[in-house]
Amino acid sequence: MTELSLRGLRKSFGGHEAIHGVDLDIPSGEFVVFVGPSGCGKSTLLRLIAGLEDISAGELSIGGAVVNALPPAKRGISMVFQSYALYPHMTVFENIAFGLTLKRRDKAEVDARVREVAATLELTELLERLPRELSGGQRQRVAIGRAIVRQPKVFLFDEPLSNLDAALRTQMRGEIADLHARLPDVTMIYVTHDQVEAMTLADRIVVLRDGRVEQVGRPLELYHEPANLFVAGFIGAPSMNVLPVKVSAAGAQGLLCDLGSDREVRLPLTIGGSPEAVQTLGIRPEHLVEDPEGVLAVTVERIENLGESHLIHARLPGGATLIARGSGAVSAAAGDRMRFALPPEHVHLFLADGRTAAARHSGTDTAPAPLHGALD
Numbered sequence: 001m002t003e004l005s006l007r008g009l010r011k012s013f014g015g016h017e018a019i020h021g022v023d024l025d026i027p028s029g030e031f032v033v034f035v036g037p038s039g040c041g042k043s044t045l046l047r048l049i050a051g052l053e054d055i056s057a058g059e060l061s062i063g064g065a066v067v068n069a070l071p072p073a074k075r076g077i078s079m080v081f082q083s084y085a086l087y088p089h090m091t092v093f094e095n096i097a098f099g100l101t102l103k104r105r106d107k108a109e110v111d112a113r114v115r116e117v118a119a120t121l122e123l124t125e126l127l128e129r130l131p132r133e134l135s136g137g138q139r140q141r142v143a144i145g146r147a148i149v150r151q152p153k154v155f156l157f158d159e160p161l162s163n164l165d166a167a168l169r170t171q172m173r174g175e176i177a178d179l180h181a182r183l184p185d186v187t188m189i190y191v192t193h194d195q196v197e198a199m200t201l202a203d204r205i206v207v208l209r210d211g212r213v214e215q216v217g218r219p220l221e222l223y224h225e226p227a228n229l230f231v232a233g234f235i236g237a238p239s240m241n242v243l244p245v246k247v248s249a250a251g252a253q254g255l256l257c258d259l260g261s262d263r264e265v266r267l268p269l270t271i272g273g274s275p276e277a278v279q280t281l282g283i284r285p286e287h288l289v290e291d292p293e294g295v296l297a298v299t300v301e302r303i304e305n306l307g308e309s310h311l312i313h314a315r316l317p318g319g320a321t322l323i324a325r326g327s328g329a330v331s332a333a334a335g336d337r338m339r340f341a342l343p344p345e346h347v348h349l350f351l352a353d354g355r356t357a358a359a360r361h362s363g364t365d366t367a368p369a370p371l372h373g374a375l376d
């Protein structure tokens, strides 16, 4: 069942339109993550759903009912903020109970609900403490407790872990994943800057740019089959390498591609339209293969050792830079010349307007997974 439905949702602040008409259906129980560069409208979209901002145009439905005019408290939604927003003079118990007591429930019922939620979040021992007597992770758990005690149908998170250090973030990320598993009927919408949170928590990721949806899909779908250059560059860290390319010949043997290097590369791909329309080639850092016969001749500029892997930052003769990820120790050093090959199954091709070019492996009837889209 569709829990949330956004139809042509728009938001203007004065004369400035921040959300330009977003359409999105979110089924009940789904964990959806909004990502995108700073200022793309993630928080605004979340606040429109919460009712903290008025919708300028379009329709928002929750559980089948249009809620545009409903105040936040009547939408069956709870929200957890980055800042926790706990009441400093109230104990953990009182903070969690706050949402319930507002509804003037029976005291014994409030007590039981708070203790149940506290047990779920391992806060039982801390119920009498004040927020200032808690660690960052504990405070965040209280904020989550205050949200779930209301038994919302929809749970909104606005960068809930961004104030925590790396280790605590990892722990809380696991706790949020567990919470989702324990509350399978609760729909969760989560805003983050963090790629790992987006990739690991989401059933589906919504990539936003300048107030518009660029692509919606499962994390690995976005990773392997980005609809356009923007999504290709945004999902994945380090970003996908993108190089200007000219297709100099296309035929039964595939595409002959000129990357401005000293040799051309033949990719066993065919595309559905004019080869001249292809202007950019993309390859992820982990898919570049060191090969003395490889098409890309580079000069190493810098090596970053990350322990379990390393990143080679290199420059092509034309000036373009690229990053290759390898495993284990690396023998190359700054100033070295190396060559990399492009495994065709990992190559992405993009059109002048940034859309992914449709492509299929020559000699096969089925389109390969990494390349899709329409070529006009």
Ligand SMILES: Nc1ncnc2c1ncn2[C@@H]1O[C@H](COP(=O)(O)OP(=O)(O)OP(=O)(O)O)[C@@H](O)[C@H]1O
Binding pocket: 013, 018, 036, 037, 038, 039, 040, 041, 042, 043, 044, 045, 193
């Ligand atoms: N109350 C407001 N008044 C005017 N403009 C606003 C207001 N809130 C947001 N905006 C504008 O709307 C756009 C989207 O902002 P929003 O905070 O939703 O982005 P975001 O993707 O959440 O950014 P960040 O990742 O930096 O938090 C921005 O251009 C921002 O300046």
